[in-house]
Amino acid sequence: MATKTKSKTGSAKLAREGRGFSATDIRALVAVLKKYKLSKDIIINGKPQLDFIKGRFTTRDSAAVFAVLRSVIKLGGRQKGIIILPNGQPPIIDRFDVEIQGISA
Amino acid sequence: MAAPTGATRIFQVHPLRTCNLRCLHCYSESAPGQRERLPAEIVWEAIASAAKEGYDVVGFSGGEPLLYEPLGELLGAARRLGLRLSVTTNGMLLDERRVGWLSGGNCLVAISLDGQPESHNRMRDSPRAFEAMQERLPLLREAGIPFGFIFTLTQFNSNELEWIAAFARDQGAQLLQVHPLDVIGRAEDSLGDAAPDAHELAVAFVETMRLQAEAGDGLTIHFDLLDRDFLAENPAAFFATSRPADASSCPFAESISPLILEADGTLVPLGHGFPRAFALGNLGASPFSELVRDWRATREPEFRRLCREIWEEAREPAEWPFMNWYSEVRQRAANWKMPGEATGKSGKHHVRKRDGKLARHALRRSHRSA
Numbered sequence: 001m002a003t004k005t006k007s008k009t010g011s012a013k014l015a016r017e018g019r020g021f022s023a024t025d026i027r028a029l030v031a032v033l034k035k036y037k038l039s040k041d042i043i044i045n046g047k048p049q050l051d052f053i054k055g056r057f058t059t060r061d062s063a064a065v066f067a068v069l070r071s072v073i074k075l076g077g078r079q080k081g082i083i084i085l086p087n088g089q090p091p092i093i094d095r096f097d098v099e100i101q102g103i104s105a
Numbered sequence: 106m107a108a109p110t111g112a113t114r115i116f117q118v119h120p121l122r123t124c125n126l127r128c129l130h131c132y133s134e135s136a137p138g139q140r141e142r143l144p145a146e147i148v149w150e151a152i153a154s155a156a157k158e159g160y161d162v163v164g165f166s167g168g169e170p171l172l173y174e175p176l177g178e179l180l181g182a183a184r185r186l187g188l189r190l191s192v193t194t195n196g197m198l199l200d201e202r203r204v205g206w207l208s209g210g211n212c213l214v215a216i217s218l219d220g221q222p223e224s225h226n227r228m229r230d231s232p233r234a235f236e237a238m239q240e241r242l243p244l245l246r247e248a249g250i251p252f253g254f255i256f257t258l259t260q261f262n263s264n265e266l267e268w269i270a271a272f273a274r275d276q277g278a279q280l281l282q283v284h285p286l287d288v289i290g291r292a293e294d295s296l297g298d299a300a301p302d303a304h305e306l307a308v309a310f311v312e313t314m315r316l317q318a319e320a321g322d323g324l325t326i327h328f329d330l331l332d333r334d335f336l337a338e339n340p341a342a343f344f345a346t347s348r349p350a351d352a353s354s355c356p357f358a359e360s361i362s363p364l365i366l367e368a369d370g371t372l373v374p375l376g377h378g379f380p381r382a383f384a385l386g387n388l389g390a391s392p393f394s395e396l397v398r399d400w401r402a403t404r405e406p407e408f409r410r411l412c413r414e415i416w417e418e419a420r421e422p423a424e425w426p427f428m429n430w431y432s433e434v435r436q437r438a439a440n441w442k443m444p445g446e447a448t449g450k451s452g453k454h455h456v457r458k459r460d461g462k463l464a465r466h467a468l469r470r471s472h473r474s475a
Contacts, residue, residue, distance in 0.1 A: 011305055013263075027425075
């Protein structure tokens with residue numbers, strides 16, 4: 001039995017559940033995760049919804065924090081309510097708790 | 106030296122094409138009526154030769170390897186050589202006897218899982234495939250045999266990854282491997298439009314990152330996609346360099362990993378059904394060592410040229426930072442114009458079975474030495 005025609009793509013089904021990305025969004029997100037080589041280090045606790053990165057990620061590159069956040073904010077359409085709590089030891093702040101307030105998982 | 110398989114060197118054995126299922130995406134077109142199978146002696150001889158050539162992991166697939174009666178004996182013999190083992194199965198035929206084959210350590214059981222029960226059963230063309238598999242998982246857990254799941258990602262099922270990861274975790278799996286569908290074998294007819302495109306791969310990439318974070322250390326999620334930068338920075342690991350001058354004195358595992366033995370006795374690089382122009386040849390006609398020698402002299406330079414082309418393209422700016430390298434190599438190999446002098450033995454069709462007497466002796470020797 002073939003599943004050839006008229007099947008919705010997996011991403012379309014995710015979108016229907018409120019968990020999808022547009023082609024532009026997913027490209028931006030993958031690019032930023034890749035640019036900062038976060039694929040091994042990042043810890044994402046939220047669902048891929050508006051709160052996509054609600055939680056903690058680890059990087060030694062502080063620029064990554066802002067680049068990721070910019071991408072997340074753009075995805076979520078949110079401009080406010082973001083708190084970044086650096087937890088690493090000075091002079092290298094290597095861990096960040098990020099919370100996008102008011103958006104529940 | 107690195108390889109697409111990392112630090113391990115994998116020899117993948119498909120001893121038969123008989124299967125209790127007829128899955129829509131089966132790359133080897135295995136089915137209940139398929140009778141093609143290798144004599145155990147040929148398989149053992151190949152494993153022993155592969156071990157000598159530096160392969161340290163032997164993976165059994167098929168067909169359904171649990172239908173291959175000599176499997177237990179072969180696993181035991183390979184274990185005694187110090188090889189690490191994996192068996193890829195649909196899990197439906199696990200019983201106490203077969204779990205006994207898998208026991209003894211050093212063996213990971215990889216169970217195919219194609220989504221939630223309904224999706225799994227549709228892909229497996231069997232209404233009880235999921236239920237029968239799930240019922241048998243306790244046998245593995247009780248025997249302390251580590252196991253994981255292999256999920257075939259299509260254009261239509263990235264939304265099921267979350268369920269799959271939760272199921273894997275709940276069942277006590279150690280591994281979830283996400284493998285993009287290759288439209289080869291039976292999938293060419295039944296799933297021609299189902300290979301995931303770049304967008305679906307990207308969505309799945311983000312999903313697997315999230316799910317890995319949620320799963321923590323208990324479950325490793327591996328996505329069979331290659332980082333283009335990693336490829337660009339590691340040409341030797343992807344056969345994109347010229348053959349080293351001392352290559353002929355190096356173990357063959359440093360030249361090709363994974364190496365595949367198909368159920369008709371053909372040895373090919375990288376994946377089942379790899380274009381025959383690049384095959385090493387058939388073990389029914391020539392010994393392993395002879396096929397290796399011939400391949401190195403004839404097809405390896407062309408194979409490396411092909412891989413070099415892919416590597417050079419990977420260095421160019423691209424829309425996406427990852428690629429399905431295995432699929433790319435396979436597609437390019439299928440269209441590669443092989444110069445006449447590079448055909449070696451791969452272009453011939455060998456059907457003559459060799460006398461398995463020597464290999465039977467080797468198998469017995471292995472038992473005695475254990």
